[in-house]
Amino acid sequence: MSETNQELPISADLLEILRDPAAVQEPQKYGPDPGKLELVHNSWLVSADTGYKYPIKDGIPVMLIEEGERWKDTPVEDLPMPPESAEPLPVTDASDPDLFIGSDEQGGLSYAVLAAGLLFVVLLLIGLWRIRSGKGNESTPD
Numbered sequence: 001m002s003e004t005n006q007e008l009p010i011s012a013d014l015l016e017i018l019r020d021p022a023a024v025q026e027p028q029k030y031g032p033d034p035g036k037l038e039l040v041h042n043s044w045l046v047s048a049d050t051g052y053k054y055p056i057k058d059g060i061p062v063m064l065i066e067e068g069e070r071w072k073d074t075p076v077e078d079l080p081m082p083p084e085s086a087e088p089l090p091v092t093d094a095s096d097p098d099l100f101i102g103s104d105e106q107g108g109l110s111y112a113v114l115a116a117g118l119l120f121v122v123l124l125l126i127g128l129w130r131i132r133s134g135k136g137n138e139s140t141p142d
Contacts, residue, residue, distance in 0.1 A: 009042055009056045017124060020047035020054075021117060022065045040076055043083050055083030064114060 008015065015037070023035030030049040037045040037054070045054040045061055052068030053076070054061055062083075071079065 007042065008039070009059050010061060013128060014061075014121075014125070015039060015045075017121070017128075018045065018061060018063065020045075020050055020052055020068065021063055021113070022052055022068060023047055023049040041079060041081060043081060044071075044076075044079050046076065053079060055079075057083050063117070 010018075018037055020035030020037060023030045027034050035047055035049055037047055040046045040053075043056050045056065045063075047053075047068070050068070051072045052065070053071035053074065054063055054068045055071070056062070
């Protein structure tokens with residue numbers, strides 16, 4: 001990749017740790033490091049494993065499986081630029097009792113998986129920050 005960190009829409013560190021959530025759910029199918037993503041057009045993350053394409057909107061990767069699947073059959077050269085021009089996904093009714101505990105048809109499990117994934121990424125970034133700043137390597141006297 002010939003782009004410098006100033007030109008990247010997301011940090012190089014984040015790009016290195018992000019993975020396609022659909023591929024990560026099937027490591028036996030995609031190998032020991034499933035879901036590596038490639039930055040395309042400086043606005044999209046593309047998974048070679050699943051073919052899913054995730055837009056980066058306002059510097060934030062939209063890592064919803066439904067969003068990646070939505071663009072799977074769109075050739076890279078036909079992806080909307082910028083991604084904000086894409087039509088939004090339909091909003092789910094928050095009063096639906098099956099929203100969080102519901103069936104896969106309602107997307108309830110997807111929200112729980114998304115929340116867990118986001119928490120994991122935040123904790124991972126905090127850990128990386130602590131390692132880089134030297135706060136994770138402090139030793140206490142016995």
